[in-house]
Amino acid sequence: MQRWSRFNILSLVFGFAFLYLPIVLLVIFSFNESKLVTVWAGFSTKWYVQLFHNQGLMDAAWVTIRVALISATCATVLGTLAALAITRYTRFRGRMLFSGMIYAPLVMPEVITGLSMLLLFVAIGFDRGFWTLTLAHITFTMCFVAVVVQSRLMSFDRSIEEAAMDLGATPVTTFMKITLPVIAPAVFSGWVLALTLSLDDLVISSFTSGPGATTLPMKIYSQVRLGVTPEINAVCTILIGIVAVGVLIASIISRRTEAQRIKDEQAAFGH
Amino acid sequence: MSKFGSAIFNRLVIIIPYAWLLFFFLIPFFIVFRISLSETAVAMPPYLPVFSWSDGFSGIIDGIKQFSIANYVWLTEDALYIKAYGSSLWIAGVSTLVTLLIAYPIAYGMAQAPKTIRPTLLMLVILPFWTSFLIRVYAWIAILKPEGLFNQMLLTLGIIDQPLIILNTNWAIYIGIVYSYLPFMVLPLYSALEKMDHSLTEAAQDLGCTPISAFWQVTFRLSLPGVIAGCMLVFIPAVGEFVIPDLLGGSETLMIGKTLWNEFNANRDWPVSSAVATILLLILVVPIMFFQQAQAKADSEGR
Secondary structure, three states, X not given: OXXXXXXXXXXXXXXXXXXXXXXXXXXXXXXXXXXXXXXXOOEOOHHHHHHXXXXXXXXXXXXXXXXXXXXXXXXXXXXHHHHHHHHHOOOOOOHHHHHHHHHHHHHOOHHHHHHHHHHHHHHOOOOOOHXXXXXXXXXXHHXXXXXXXXXXXXXOOHHHXXXXXXXXXXXXXXXXXXXXXXXXXXXXXXXXHHHHHHHHOOHHHHHHOOOOOOOHHHHHHHHHOOOOOHHHHHHHHHHHHHHHHHHHHHHHHHHHHHHHHHHHHHHHHOO | OHHHHHHHHHHHHHHHHHHHHHHHHHHHHHHHHHHHOOXXXXXXXXXXXXXXXXXXXXXXXXXXXXXXXXXXXHHHHOHHHHXXXXXXXXXXXXXXXXXXXXHHHHHHHHXXXXXXXXXXXXXXXXXXXXXXXXXXXHHHXXXXXXXXXXXXXXXXXXXXXXXXXXXXXXXXXXXXXXXXXXXXXXXXXXXXXXXXXXXXXXXXXHOOOOHHHHHHXXXXXXXXXXXXXXXXXXXXXXXOOOHHHHHHOOOOOOOHHHHHHHHHHOOOOHHHHHHHHXXXXXXXXXXXXXXXXXXXXXXXXXX
């Protein structure tokens, strides 16, 4: 491999070191005996033990998990529909606006999205709390799901769908029996992405939540402003661990199903 | 039934997500705009006039008569806001450029890597993107503090004898933005570079191009769609960034996302923060449309 030169390898090594070193340091110092997060004073898990006695944090974690599960699931349904609409129907009134509304939230500064949604809830007289938070999360995460699912639909072989329709299947049956199983890995990774985005969000949550619905990032943020503590490092380490395991499982599942799908398709077409 | 059912199915696939986004994404912008035209009041919600749809058409007309552009005049009169917009654009622009310079060799190295390890490398770039933004920014506080790990390392190596003050300056903001948004830049660059046909660069070199000019005239040009997509993905959200300037920046740092947040949360001035958001949106509308066009074009090519 002449092309993969020393320069290429070096830039990858430096790049990944830059990406991962801060996270690794944060994880290491969550096990620090001392209260200082910059001086190593021996291994300890006491910050983790303390964490589980912090009722405020535990409550916030529970709110965060519930919001994330509900919003990711709804966002996956809506996002998949949006992806179908944008790839399957190339001509309908307002399609430009529709695709704009799917792409814009991906780059929209969160302060704008958060503020505008808050003002909507105030305007319609919806009390801020758990449900406004969930609705806001559904809205911004569904667009990420739509983009993930859409890229899978692009490479979808529509002749199988047409064959099912020719044999008398209704659109709903065709979707359930043919389309959905094929795009399932993308739908699943969309769901995981929506879940992690919802778990992480600070700015939109701060605008749209109300009393009694404090999420973990909001809690972490208010403590970070008071200073860096090993306890926050411990919370962050747990969150990183959950996300890393989740993403790994998701990627293994999607690789397996992809391999299975290719095998099935080859069997079906008799190659 | 079949025809009828299929028509309904087709309609619903479009209507449900469309209606959702209209109601929760588009309409709120009009509400922001409307409130930016009202006056601040000590009430809940803290603005006047409160539109009541129940008054019907005449109520709306009355409401419109009370609209004022006072908030926008206020924004232009106070140098703070203009400076905040300017420095946000500047900081976001410089960070985008630096991110591009760092991301390009990484994406290039990934695209050149043996096919078997590419999925793993891709996974390694995506993984930090899935971990919390807040956590990744927070991790830098411990590194950049005057008594932090970076200064400790430099002091031990004898490169400096006084700790550098990086945290709570604009330097920390640049580092924070480049770090947080790096995966957003690497991914579109990689997907553009990976598709590239390497015989083109070889042909250019055979025809007498130096490696550098072959890179510049062939590789870089062909990767331009990825460069544009990456820059937009970094620049647009960075302009309105709140977490990074708030946690890593200092008191002298002016960024519009932070200004908006303070106006809203500390001053409870909803009309002014709405006006700030409206102008920010107007500034970003052109890059956002540019981004959307590039995405739509990439999609139709993928078909």
